[in-house]
Amino acid sequence: MKQRLCVSATAVGAALVLAMTGCSSSTGASSQSKDKLVWSMWISGSADKAAWQKVADSVGENGGAEVTVQGSPFNDYWTKLRTQLGTGSAPCIVTVQSLRAANYTDVLRPIDEYAKKAGTKLDEFDTTALDGMKVDGKLYALPYDTGPMLMFYNKDLFEKVGAQTPKPGWTVAEFEAAAAKFKAAGKTMFGTTVEDLNLESMILGYNGGRIVTADGRLDPGNAKFAEGIDWVSSLVKKGEATQASSEPTADNNAFVSQDVGMYIDGPWSLLDQKAKAKFPVGVTTMPKSGSGPSTFSAGSGFGISKQCAYPEQAYHAIETMTSEKVLTSLAQQGRAFPGRTAAQKAWFDNAGIDDAESVFAVAQKDSTPLPGNKQSDQLQQLLVQYGIQAVNGQSSGARTMKSIAGQLAR
Helix, strand or coil: CCCCCCCCCCCCCCCEECCCCCCCHHHCHHHCECCEEEEECCCCCHHHHHHHHHHHHHHHHCCCCEEEEECCCHHHHHHCHHHHHHCCCCCCEEEEEHHHHHHHCCCECCCHHHHHHHCCCHHHECHHHHHHCEECCEECCEEEECCECEEEEEHHHHHHHCCCCCCCCCEHHHHHHHHHHHHHCCCEEEECCCCHHHHHHHHHHHHCCCCECCCCCECCCCHHHHHHHHHHHHHHHCCCECCCCCCCCHHHHHHHCCCEEEEEECHHHHHHHHHHCCCCEEEECCCECCCCCCEEECCEEEEEECCCCCHHHHHHHHHHHCCHHHHHHHHHHCCCCECEHHHHHHHHHHHCCCCHHHHHHHHHHCEEECCCCCCHHHHHHHHHHHHHHHHCCCCCHHHHHHHHHHHHCC
16 A cells, blocks of 8 residues: 555555656557556665566466556655656556545546456455445456554553553553553653544544545545544643654654654555564554544555556456465565455464454454545645644644635635
8 A cells, every 4th residue: 555655654555646757658558569568556666666576577477468567656656647647658557546546537447347357256355455446336446455554553662651552442541541651651652643544544533533424525624523633633732642744754753763652554564664663563453432433444456547558458467466376475575465365364474463463353344445535635735734733733623624625625
């Protein structure tokens, strides 16, 4: 999903992006054939590109076209999409993030008929992963990863300050009690963020507030969501949480450097964070206070551009790229929590984190997909622009959401 990555994100997922680095008409649709296809993926460096090229190579090894991966870093990926599409040079295969899929249905092919013709067993995919790739009931991508938003925590710090170890299904009251223990010990427990999926998951668990409704409509005037922002702000004011930052990796960097005891992230980032941390990493569910879902889920997948002249060959490619064999390999590398249920055990075996499987079971059962919306990108930008002020105590949640609503209406 999101490669704050992630996987981010966000992660964190999750929408679709076509990378522009090194892209021109010579690398896009005009240069492709049924035997040679280009796939666009967010790529953070040469090692990342090499790993994803192996996924692309699996297509040719399975009797399909030669697939070449191209891309750019995650944060650049989104801003360059429309420009590339406008040049008529879009790759055939594109990476779709569930949060932003709705933004690009005008340039993506629904793949339901291709899946039916190919006899793809869609029930072998995680239900939340598959639902995240749908917009208005139509399927736009096959998911390669998925997952509910979770809380990663520093086991040593929790023990050091005398806070109770957070168990799956813990409550907001238990979260606040642990935060008070950290403060009493002169430590900060929570790394704050205004990233859309992360902040929205935190507030969903707190009081059920949401600014994207279950059917994908924006509801920036949602009173509960504004109250949720005020709650997060109260944690910052009490010194139990860090101030929000416009830097999307500030919270996970603070976690790795042991400046905070926990933060929100997706399973796509867990093994990478575990490798960076010089302390034992634990994982738990989002704290909740009600009976509804406690967190949002998101993921990413592979779709087909409308500009692609070879959609059947492209579908064969994405079917191979999301096969159990390929997703098991990605799980073993720690690159993705697989969108196929049969490949998920490989991820848990590789994780080596106590109780991870039971935590995920609780989190997935208690999660709901965060629908995309055609204004998702704008909403995220506005949350960063205005949400920081609210979380850091410079404005109220209600005033902040009113400002955001005004901007979205323009």
